[in-house]
Amino acid sequence: MNSFVKQRWLGFSLFVVLSGTAIWLQARWFGTVLRLSYLTGWVLFAVILCLTLYNPRKKLPFLPLLSSEAWLQFHIYAGLLTGVLFAAHMSYRIPSGLFQTILACLYVLVMLSGFFGLFVSRALPKRLTARGGEVLFERIPAIRHALQDRAEALALKSIAEVKSATIADFYSRELRGFFEGQRNLGLHLLEVSSPVNRLLNRIKDLNRYLNQEEQVMLEQFAVLVRQKDGLDYHYALQLVLKTWLFVHIPLTYSLLLFTMVHIVLVFAFSGGAQ
Amino acid sequence: MKEQLPPPDFDANRYERPNQNWICGHASQGHPCRVGPDNKGRCRATFECQPLLELKEGQTIGRYRCTRSAQHGGPCDLGPLPDGTCRRPVPKCNPVRSLRARRGIVTMCVIVLTVAVLLIALSKPFRGRFISPGPLSAQHGTATFAAMAAAHPDRGGNACTACHQTETEGPNGWVRSAMGARPGPLQIRVLASAATPVMTSLDQKCLVCHSGHSFHQPNVAEAHSCSICHQEHHGPGPMSAPVDANCLSCHANSEAMETSLVRAKSLPAGAFDYRPEKGRVLFKAPRPERGYTKIIHSFASDHPEFQILAEKMKDADALKFNHQLHLTTVLLTSGKKMTCAECHKPDAAGVYHLKITYEQNCKNCHKLQFDVNNPDLPLPHGDAAHVRDFLRSLSAQYADFGANQKKIIARRELETFVQEQLKQVSQQSGDGEALERRVFFGDARNAPVARIGDRNAIGPAQFPGCAYCHMVSDSGKEIPQIAKPVIPDRWLIRGRFDHSKHFKVACITCHDAEHSRETSDVLLPSKSTCVKCHSPSGGVANNCSTCHGYHSPTREDRVLADKR
Numbered sequence: 001m002n003s004f005v006k007q008r009w010l011g012f013s014l015f016v017v018l019s020g021t022a023i024w025l026q027a028r029w030f031g032t033v034l035r036l037s038y039l040t041g042w043v044l045f046a047v048i049l050c051l052t053l054y055n056p057r058k059k060l061p062f063l064p065l066l067s068s069e070a071w072l073q074f075h076i077y078a079g080l081l082t083g084v085l086f087a088a089h090m091s092y093r094i095p096s097g098l099f100q101t102i103l104a105c106l107y108v109l110v111m112l113s114g115f116f117g118l119f120v121s122r123a124l125p126k127r128l129t130a131r132g133g134e135v136l137f138e139r140i141p142a143i144r145h146a147l148q149d150r151a152e153a154l155a156l157k158s159i160a161e162v163k164s165a166t167i168a169d170f171y172s173r174e175l176r177g178f179f180e181g182q183r184n185l186g187l188h189l190l191e192v193s194s195p196v197n198r199l200l201n202r203i204k205d206l207n208r209y210l211n212q213e214e215q216v217m218l219e220q221f222a223v224l225v226r227q228k229d230g231l232d233y234h235y236a237l238q239l240v241l242k243t244w245l246f247v248h249i250p251l252t253y254s255l256l257l258f259t260m261v262h263i264v265l266v267f268a269f270s271g272g273a274q
Numbered sequence: 275m276k277e278q279l280p281p282p283d284f285d286a287n288r289y290e291r292p293n294q295n296w297i298c299g300h301a302s303q304g305h306p307c308r309v310g311p312d313n314k315g316r317c318r319a320t321f322e323c324q325p326l327l328e329l330k331e332g333q334t335i336g337r338y339r340c341t342r343s344a345q346h347g348g349p350c351d352l353g354p355l356p357d358g359t360c361r362r363p364v365p366k367c368n369p370v371r372s373l374r375a376r377r378g379i380v381t382m383c384v385i386v387l388t389v390a391v392l393l394i395a396l397s398k399p400f401r402g403r404f405i406s407p408g409p410l411s412a413q414h415g416t417a418t419f420a421a422m423a424a425a426h427p428d429r430g431g432n433a434c435t436a437c438h439q440t441e442t443e444g445p446n447g448w449v450r451s452a453m454g455a456r457p458g459p460l461q462i463r464v465l466a467s468a469a470t471p472v473m474t475s476l477d478q479k480c481l482v483c484h485s486g487h488s489f490h491q492p493n494v495a496e497a498h499s500c501s502i503c504h505q506e507h508h509g510p511g512p513m514s515a516p517v518d519a520n521c522l523s524c525h526a527n528s529e530a531m532e533t534s535l536v537r538a539k540s541l542p543a544g545a546f547d548y549r550p551e552k553g554r555v556l557f558k559a560p561r562p563e564r565g566y567t568k569i570i571h572s573f574a575s576d577h578p579e580f581q582i583l584a585e586k587m588k589d590a591d592a593l594k595f596n597h598q599l600h601l602t603t604v605l606l607t608s609g610k611k612m613t614c615a616e617c618h619k620p621d622a623a624g625v626y627h628l629k630i631t632y633e634q635n636c637k638n639c640h641k642l643q644f645d646v647n648n649p650d651l652p653l654p655h656g657d658a659a660h661v662r663d664f665l666r667s668l669s670a671q672y673a674d675f676g677a678n679q680k681k682i683i684a685r686r687e688l689e690t691f692v693q694e695q696l697k698q699v700s701q702q703s704g705d706g707e708a709l710e711r712r713v714f715f716g717d718a719r720n721a722p723v724a725r726i727g728d729r730n731a732i733g734p735a736q737f738p739g740c741a742y743c744h745m746v747s748d749s750g751k752e753i754p755q756i757a758k759p760v761i762p763d764r765w766l767i768r769g770r771f772d773h774s775k776h777f778k779v780a781c782i783t784c785h786d787a788e789h790s791r792e793t794s795d796v797l798l799p800s801k802s803t804c805v806k807c808h809s810p811s812g813g814v815a816n817n818c819s820t821c822h823g824y825h826s827p828t829r830e831d832r833v834l835a836d837k838r
Contacts, residue, residue, distance in 0.1 A: 034502060034519040035457075038465045096408030096509060099395075137373075138290045138297075142304035246377055250384035257388045261396075265405055267452035267459050268440050270476075270501075 007070060011077035019084040026088040040089040041266070045259060047082050051075055052252060079114050082107075103262055106255040113248040120244060124237045127191070133230055137238040144231055148179040151224050158217045167217055170206055174199065175221065179228055188236035196229040295375040299367030308346060311369035319367065321360030322346065325353075396445055402434045408507040415510050422483070437479045437506075470523040470530060471499035480504075490824055492545045493538035493565065495530040498523070503824065521818040522571060531567040538565045549767055554626070557762040559587060566768075573816045574809035579801050582765055588794040592745040592757030597787040597797070604639070614781040624774025630761050632656065636743075643737050644713055645699050651675045653713065653737070658753045661740070665710050669696060714754045717742040765798050769821035779807075 022040075029036050054075045057065060065071075086107055095104045135143065151171065158167040177183075184195045203222050207215055291297075296315045298306035307319045322342050329336035338358045340349035352361050371379070395404040409415055410433075423436035434441040440451040456474070457464035477500040490498070503516035524530040538546075546561055559581050568578050578584060600612050617635040618627045628634070632655050642653035651671065654660045664671060672692040676682040682691055703709040716739020740746050745757035764771070782788055784799035807814040 030517070033466065034471060034517075034523060035465045036519075039462075042462065042465075097406050097507065098403060099405050100407050136290055138292050138301075141302035145303045242373055246380050249377065250381040253381060253385050254388040257385070257392065261392060263459060264445075264448050264452045267455040268448035269405075269438050269451075270455060 004069065007073045011073045015077040015080050018081055022081070022084050022088055026091075030091070037089055037091065038266075040085060041263075044082060044085040044089050045263070047078055047085060048256070048259070051078055051082070052256065055249065076118060079111070083111060086111075099258075099262070099265070103255075103258045106251060106258055110248060110251045110255050113244060113251060117244045117248055120240055124241055128234060128237055131230065131233055133234065135231065135234050137235070137242065140231060140235045140238075144179075144181070144228070144235075147224060147228050147231065151175060151179045151221065151228075154217065154220055154224070158214065162211070162213050162217065164214065166206075166210065167214055167221070170203075170218075171221070174202055175225065178225065182235055183232050184229075185232070185236045185239070188233045189240060193229075196225065199225055292372055292374060294372055295378075296369040297372050299369050300365070302370075307364050307367070311367075315369050315371070317366045317369055319364035322350070322362040322364055323354075323360050325358050325360055327358060398444075402441065406434070406507060409510045410506055411508065411513040412511055413513060414506060437476060439475065439479075470496055470527065471502040471520075473497050473499055474501070476501050491534075491566075492541050492548075493534045495524060495533040495537070498824070515817070515819040516824065518572070518817045518819075521822070521824070525570045528569055531569060535564055535567045538567075554763040555760060556767045557582070557765045558767065559585070573801075573818070573821075574805045574811075577801060580766055580798060582796055582798060583800055587796060589796050591759055591761060591793050593759035593761070593793060594743050594745075595793050597790040597795075599791070601788050607638075614785070614787065618781070620773055624777070625772045626763055627773065629763070640743070641737065644703075644709075645695070646702065647698055648672075648675065648695060650679055658714070658740075658756045661713065662710065662753055665706065665713060668699070668706075668709075672696065713739055714746050714756075715739055715741045715748070765796065770823070771821070 022043075026036070026040065033039070054071050057063070057071050058068060061068070086104075090104070095101050155168045155171040158171075159165055178199060184192075187193075187195060200222060203218055203225070207218055210218060291310070294310070295313060296311035298310050298319075299317070300306050307317075308322075309318045309320075312318050323340055325338035326341050327336050328339050338354040338356070340353045340360070342349055342362075350362055354360050394400065410419075413419075414433075419436075420433045423433045440447055443451065452459060480500040484500075498520060503520045504513050506513070508514060524534070543561065547558070549556065549558075562581065562585075568576075570577050581587075601614070602611070604612050606612060606616070617630060620626070621628050632640075637655070641649065642655055643649040643651070644653050645651060654664055669692050672695045673688055676688050676691040676695075680691065682688045699709065703712045740754075740756055744759070747755045747757075749755040776784075784803055785797040787797055790797055805816075806812055808816040808820065810816065
């Protein structure tokens with residue numbers, strides 16, 4: 001059993017045990033411990049704070065504080081545990097006040113975005129591997145630009161070498177837009193390849209009207225189109241892998257702010273307020 | 275599939291810096307400058323190299339040499355200008371933010387937006403509606419309450435400040451109030467403890483309207499916080515019942531119970547007799563020496579046995595009644611055995627049972643037919659004097675009976691009938707005095723009628739004498755004294771009980787009437803019988819407030835007690 005599997009089992013086991021304990025304690029103490037919701041609230045807040053430490057930890061890789069992989073496992077299972085604690089804190093009821101509803105919605109959004117992140121970080125790398133090739137996300141614009149340059153050069157070359165503007169016209173009409181930027185972002189996420197197939201079919205349709213020399217050139221365009229499509233595919237999926245944090249992290253800060261106000265309000269307006 | 279991606283036509287080992295906030299504007303064209311933008315996003319591009327002045331030994335004037343690295347093409351052909359300026363300036367760019375920097379901006383925007391929303395929502399016009407954790411209960415969510423709050427001089431003019439003084443103080447005041455709360459936010463141990471929550475300023479606000487409200491028994495150690503029990507803002511319905519922890523904060527606290535015990539000793543016994551009878555007959559068990567200060571954690575675990583059963587108290591009722599006999603051997607006119615419901619009928623609400631009366635519950639079977647030959651001429655019931663008068667006017671009673679019941683019209687015939695009846699009664703019971711004694715003092719043992727209730731027979735029982743059912747004493751006066759039966763409506767007066775909620779349970783499940791032969795038997799179910807259902811394992815409500823009320827006496831009870 002490798003260390004990742006060990007960590008996963010350890011995390012899952014701890015999650016099950018701690019969740020069961022939290023549910024059992026809530027059921028046992030509900031009605032017998034007067035301020036049970038205060039206690040579950042503090043525990044929930046503490047766990048959420050621990051979860052937010054994952055982001056600073058990633059920024060301080062030089063600190064000897066376990067591996068990032070271990071932190072991620074902790075983040076996942078502790079995040080799941082907050083779901084149980086959250087339900088226990090709310091006594092399994094739906095909040096009714098505006099502030100509390102917003103707070104609960106923020107928590108749910110953070111939780112859902114976390115689930116989405118977990119899903120995409122598990123599913124998309126497999127799809128990228130299946131598609132083949134490796135490319136750094138930051139280098140994709142440069143590679144895309146290089147591909148565009150190569151396509152432009154090939155179009156110009158076709159005029160000079162075969163003394164015909166057929167391929168160049170076809171490039172201007174059908175392919176230039178395709179090479180200019182990211183295309184079919186949403187369709188790539190849905191594994192829909194009809195746009196590139198349509199382009200390749202048009203190339204194939206044109207092929208019958210060309211002489212042998214032109215056909216060789218057109219075949220090079222087909223290769224470039226496939227490469228560009230693969231690049232777009234990588235860009236689309238990697239973009240999702242990176243941008244789900246645009247929701248998860250900002251909402252986490254929003255959640256923390258609302259939580260702190262919630263704590264102040266609870267104590268300022270509770271029975272203990274002087 | 276791998277051929278679908280273009281081969282990298284640049285140095286694959288070049289270091290990407292996604293953590294930097296700014297990226298060279300030429301990076302997307304595949305030829306970023308060497309230095310990249312500064313941390314404020316300004317382009318730092320100048321020249322491809324910084325030429326180096328080379329001096330040979332002994333010379334003062336040297337030559338500038340191109341220092342462009344091999345990674346960027348090595349030294350250029352033309353080399354630097356004579357003044358040491360590089361010939362190859364790097365074109366300026368417009369640096370762009372990295373994805374990480376954009377995420378940071380989005381995060382900051384969301385934080386600012388959140389703070390703005392909070393500041394606006396917590397400002398005075400929106401504050402109340404925004405922070406309210408939910409609608410008030412039916413008791414406090416009315417327009418009447420809002421109007422009362424607005425009109426009251428101590429209440430700050432709105433429904434929120436009626437209870438929450440801090441509402442007007444704004445966020446700064448809230449933080450101060452939160453930090454000054456008892457227990458405070460960081461007093462985790464106190465929050466987790468089961469100490470009695472005492473009255474706070476919030477609770478004092480309750481007393482503005484709920485004035486004169488009495489709290490629990492007179493010897494209560496400390497008045498319990500109102501707001502801990504009665505939790506508001508949980509919806510527009512009725513307030514939810516207080517949880518057990520409120521009761522256990524004292525009743526599971528030995529210190530609080532000892533304080534109550536000591537306080538009780540200084541109070542007169544009458545101080546605890548505050549429960550108004552409200553037309554009911556209550557069985558008032560004497561207060562135990564230690565009061566009700568036993569440590570309790572739950573009904574199922576260590577709630578004491580009901581005092582009446584624990585102290586083996588007896589039913590002091592003067593009526594002689596054998597439940598076993600009635601339930602097991604007596605047959606009704608329909609031929610069926612008797613059931614509890616034949617006598618114990620619920621009242622309109624179903625909470626109590628209707629009072630047992632001779633007319634309603636006994637007469638059908640126990641007609642006072644003192645004369646076996648004239649069963650339709652019964653004795654009157656309810657007053658010994660009336661019985662005596664009836665017996666002493668027996669000839670008139672027979673005459674009336676003959677005329678009305680037997681339809682004897684002729685006078686002579688009626689006189690004959692009366693004489694015959696008097697004679698046969700005399701034969702049955704002796705002279706008038708003997709008849710009176712037989713009627714008043716006759717019972718199953720000494721009555722001339724041996725078959726009482728005529729077991730296994732159908733029809734009304736024959737009348738043996740008043741003493742068969744009642745305690746009859748010869749007080750030396752002319753009329754024997756018949757003790758009036760007193761049947762309590764409630765045996766456990768410190769708890770509530772609603773029979774209608776237990777209609778699915780057979781009577782004998784709780785009341786062991788089938789084995790009770792003596793009136794003195796108290797047919798209350800034991801605690802263990804209740805626990806079978808009213809426990810966590812039984813699955814039926816088993817919290818304190820299921821049976822008990824904290825405000826005992828209630829204000830209404832207190833007023834009634836004062837009138838007494």
